[in-house]
Amino acid sequence: MPAPKNLFKQALVARNRQIGLWLNMAEALPAEIAGQTGFDWLVIDGEHGPNDLRSILAQLQALATSPSEAVVRPPIGETWVIKQLLDIGARTLLVPMVDSPEQARELVSAVRYPPEGKRGLGAAVARASAFSTIADYADTAADEICLLVQAETRMAIDNIEAIAAIEGVDGIFIGPADLSADMGYRGRIEAPEVQEVIEKAIRRIVAAGKPAGILTFNEELNRRYLDLGATFVAVGADVTEFSTALRSLAGRYGRGSAEARGPASY
Numbered sequence: 001m002p003a004p005k006n007l008f009k010q011a012l013v014a015r016n017r018q019i020g021l022w023l024n025m026a027e028a029l030p031a032e033i034a035g036q037t038g039f040d041w042l043v044i045d046g047e048h049g050p051n052d053l054r055s056i057l058a059q060l061q062a063l064a065t066s067p068s069e070a071v072v073r074p075p076i077g078e079t080w081v082i083k084q085l086l087d088i089g090a091r092t093l094l095v096p097m098v099d100s101p102e103q104a105r106e107l108v109s110a111v112r113y114p115p116e117g118k119r120g121l122g123a124a125v126a127r128a129s130a131f132s133t134i135a136d137y138a139d140t141a142a143d144e145i146c147l148l149v150q151a152e153t154r155m156a157i158d159n160i161e162a163i164a165a166i167e168g169v170d171g172i173f174i175g176p177a178d179l180s181a182d183m184g185y186r187g188r189i190e191a192p193e194v195q196e197v198i199e200k201a202i203r204r205i206v207a208a209g210k211p212a213g214i215l216t217f218n219e220e221l222n223r224r225y226l227d228l229g230a231t232f233v234a235v236g237a238d239v240t241e242f243s244t245a246l247r248s249l250a251g252r253y254g255r256g257s258a259e260a261r262g263p264a265s266y
């Protein structure tokens, strides 16, 4: 029995638009709720959410029957971190701060078993193989692993074509918050200078033959990016939606701060 098909990866290959949501509550119950709301992909955020291996495992288990693809973002693209995440059953990874083709090549190696790569072999005892129920997991896993890398510095933007050319990189995600900060526009992703770089980057990723992705909390920008050819676009986060909804409800009864603030752009 082979590793289960990654329908999200197939959708990216087909350039079918995928709408996503960030999960930063680091709890199984909100993840399970989000998994029943219709998003195509859900990011279990190990970079900016208070997650650890066990909380990520709990959310993967909570999403096991959801039609949404669970995407795990490690805090950093280190081989040992990736090995542990893949073994607990993550199969779509969004790796932050990938600036060079060399880094991308190392990440491809980290998600593949030898001789193609250097992922440590522990499939026999791993949730990823359903604890050996998937007998040929080691031989079939790589085809169903989806490696997405984040371009979120000026250096990464300069290297887009070189990163896209690395076989095994399945998509390039632009991180507007970090990119704008690196450009000197911290907290101002809507600045024309930032938007010009983002729009050109989306076009370049698409022209290089790879799916482009992004996350903003701005619906107008997200629709613009989809029109430019972005394929995997995340449109919000559980924590900001929850916070905004509670502030709005309190405000309707004269409690809390009067203005109904939306989430910050970073």
Ligand SMILES: O=C(O)C(=O)C[C@H](O)[C@@H](O)CO
Binding pocket: 048, 096, 150, 152, 174, 175, 176, 177, 178, 179, 215, 265, 266
């Ligand atoms: O740089 C970005 O933007 C991202 O990578 C997404 C952020 O990390 C996310 O937490 C929303 O601010």
